[in-house]
Amino acid sequence: xxxxxxxxxxxxxxxxxxxxxxxxxxxxxxxxxxxxxxxxxxxxxxxxxxxxxxxxxxxxxxxxxxxxxxxxxxxxxxxxxxxxxxxxxxxxxxxxxxxxxxxxxxxxxxxxxxxxxxxxxxxxxxxxxxxxxxxxxxxxxxxxxxxxxxxxxxxxxxxxxxxxxxxxxxxxxxxxxxxxxxxxxxxxxxxxxxxxxxxxxxxxxxxxxxxxxxxxxxxxxxxxxxxxxxxxxxxxxxxxxxxxxxxxxxxxxxxxxxxxxxxxxxxxxxxxxxxxxxxxxxxxxxxxxxxxxxxxxxxxxxxxxxxxxxxxxxxxxxxxxxxxxxxxxxxxxxxxxxxxxxxxxxxxxxxxxxxxxxxxxxxxxxxxxxxxxxxxxxxxxxxxxxxxx
Numbered sequence: 001x002x003x004x005x006x007x008x009x010x011x012x013x014x015x016x017x018x019x020x021x022x023x024x025x026x027x028x029x030x031x032x033x034x035x036x037x038x039x040x041x042x043x044x045x046x047x048x049x050x051x052x053x054x055x056x057x058x059x060x061x062x063x064x065x066x067x068x069x070x071x072x073x074x075x076x077x078x079x080x081x082x083x084x085x086x087x088x089x090x091x092x093x094x095x096x097x098x099x100x101x102x103x104x105x106x107x108x109x110x111x112x113x114x115x116x117x118x119x120x121x122x123x124x125x126x127x128x129x130x131x132x133x134x135x136x137x138x139x140x141x142x143x144x145x146x147x148x149x150x151x152x153x154x155x156x157x158x159x160x161x162x163x164x165x166x167x168x169x170x171x172x173x174x175x176x177x178x179x180x181x182x183x184x185x186x187x188x189x190x191x192x193x194x195x196x197x198x199x200x201x202x203x204x205x206x207x208x209x210x211x212x213x214x215x216x217x218x219x220x221x222x223x224x225x226x227x228x229x230x231x232x233x234x235x236x237x238x239x240x241x242x243x244x245x246x247x248x249x250x251x252x253x254x255x256x257x258x259x260x261x262x263x264x265x266x267x268x269x270x271x272x273x274x275x276x277x278x279x280x281x282x283x284x285x286x287x288x289x290x291x292x293x294x295x296x297x298x299x300x301x302x303x304x305x306x307x308x309x310x311x312x313x314x315x316x317x318x319x320x321x322x323x324x325x326x327x328x329x330x331x332x333x334x335x336x337x338x339x340x341x342x343x344x345x346x347x348x349x350x351x352x353x354x355x356x357x358x359x360x361x362x363x364x365x366x367x368x369x370x371x372x373x374x375x376x377x378x379x380x381x382x383x384x385x386x387x388x389x
Contacts, residue, residue, distance in 0.1 A: 028164035028166065029164065029165050029361070030151055030162065030165070031151070031163040031164055031165045032165075032352070032359070033140065033143060033151055035099050035100075035165070036143075037140075039093065039095030039098070039099045040095060042094060042095030042098055042099075043083070043093050043094055043095040043096075046094055046095075047080075047083075050075065050079060051072055051075065051076060051079075054071060054072055055068060055071075055072045058072065080121055080125060081118070083121060084114060084117040084120075084121045085117070087112075087117040087120070087121070088111055088112060088113045088115070088116065088117030089111055090111060091103045091104050091111045091112075100166045100167040101164070101165060101166065102163070102164055102166055103161045103162070103163050103164075104161065104162060104164060105160055105162075106150070106152070112159055112160060112161050116159040116161065117159065119159050120155045120156070120159035123139075123154065123155040123158060123159075124139070124155050140322065141322050141323070143156070144322050144324040144379070144380070145348065145349070149348065149349065149350055150162050151163070151349075281294070281295065281334075281388035282332075282334060282340040282385065282386070282387060282388065284298075284332065284383045284385055284386065285384045285386055286316075286381070286382075287381060287382045287383065292314060292316055293314075294314075294332050294333070294340060295313060295334070296311070296313025296314070297310065297311060297312045297313050297314075297331060297332075297333050298314045298315075298316060298331060298332040298333065299312055299315050299316065299328055299330075299345075300318055300328075300329055300331065300332070300378060300383075301316075301318060301325060301326055301327050301328040301329035301330070301345075301347075301378075302318060302320055302326060302327050302329070303317060303327045303328075304317065304327065304328045305327065318378065318379075318381045319381075320379055320380055322379075324348075324380045325349075325379035325380065325381055326345075326347035326348050328345050329344070329347040329378045330343060330344050330347065330351050330362075330376070331343050331345055333367075335369075339369050339370075340369070340370045340385060341367040341368060341369055342362065342367065342368055342370055342376055343365065343366065343367040343368070344362040344363070345364065345365075346365065347378070350362065350364075351377065351378050352376070353368060353375070353376055354374065354376075354377065355371065355373075355374050355375075370385045371385065372385055372386060372387045373385065
C-alpha cells in the first residue's frame with residue numbers, strides 16, 4: 001500500500017532586505033566653540049582621572065616605576081581606542097553626550113566610522129601633549145577661523161567630521177514694537193476739575209392754575225328699598241377761564257446772552273496732556289567696559305572701514321586674541337521708528353545674538369531688532385545692549 005506524496009512547493013525566495021536607515025539630518029546647527037571646549041574638558045577630566053587611579057593602584061600593588069609607567073601607558077591606549085570606537089560608531093563621547101553635541105560626517109551627517117575617529121583622536125591627543133598648550137591653542141584657532149563657517153579645525157578636516165548641536169533651538173519671537181509707550185493716568189484725569197460754565201436760566205412768569213369748582217355732593221340713597229333715586233348731575237367746569245387767570249403758554253423769553261469763556265488756567269487744567277514720550281536713545285557696553293552711544297551708523301570690527309557713500313557716526317575697533325573678529329564685522333543703527341538693529345556684514349565667523357538664554361545666528365545682510373539686555377557676540381568679543389535713560 002503506497003502513500004501519496006504531495007508535490008514539492010516552490011523554493012523559498014531570498015529574505016526581504018532590511019529596512020532602509022532613516023535619512024541623516026543635515027539641518028542641525030553647528031556647535032559653538034564654547035560648548036565644544038566644555039565637552040573636551042569633561043572628556044579629559046574623566047580620562048585623566050582613570051589614569052591617576054590606575055597609576056595609584058599600580059604603585060600600590062607593583063614594584064618599580066617602569067612597570068607602573070607601562071601599565072598607565074597601556075591603559076591610556078585602551079581608553080583612547082574605546083573613545084574612538086564610541087565616536088566612530090555613535091558620534092558621541094562622554095562630554096559630547098553631556099552637552100548635547102555629536103561629531104558626524106560633514107558630507108553625509110552620519111557617524112564617520114572607527115578609522116576616521118582613530119585619526120581624529122590621534123591628532124587631538126598629540127595636540128594635548130605638554131607643549132605649553134600650543135597644540136590645543138592651534139586647533140582652537142583653526143576651528144575659529146574656518147572659512148566654511150562650520151568651526152572645523154585641522155582634526156575635523158582630516159577626519160571629515162563636523163560637530164553639531166542636537167539641542168532643539170527654540171524660536172525667539174520678536175515683539176512688534178518694544179519702544180516705551182505713553183501712559184495715560186486715568187486717576188489723575190478724574191482729579192482734574194472740569195470746566196465750569198455758568199448756567200443761564202430764563203425767568204418764567206408764574207401762572208395761576210384755573211379754579212375748578214368742586215363737584216356737588218351726591219345724595220345718599222334712602223335706607224328704605226322702594227325705589228333707587230337717579231344720580232345727581234355733576235356740574236361742568238366753566239369753559240371760560242376765570243378773571244385774573246393767564247394763558248397756560250408762557251410768553252417767549254428774551255434771548256439769553258452767550259456763556260462766558262472759562263478762565264485760561266481752568267481750560268489748561270481740563271485738557272490732559274497725552275503726547276507720546278519720545279523714544280530713549282541706545283548705547284552698547286563692550287566686554288572691556290567701554291560704552292558706545294548709538295546715535296547713527298556704528299561699524300564694529302578688527303579694523304572697520306566705511307564703504308563708499310556711507311555716513312558713519314562711529315568706527316569701533318575690537319581687538320581679537322584669536323583673530324575671530326573680521327575687519328568690518330557688523331554694524332549697529334537706529335531705525336526710523338527708534339528701534340536698535342544689528343546686521344552682520346559678511347563676517348568670517350558670523351555674529352550671534354543671545355536673548356533670554358536663546359542664541360540666534362545672524363544672517364549676513366539681514367538686520368535684526370535688538371532689545372535691552374541682549375548680548376551680541378562677534379567672534380571672541382561681545383557687547384551688551386543698554387537703553388539710555
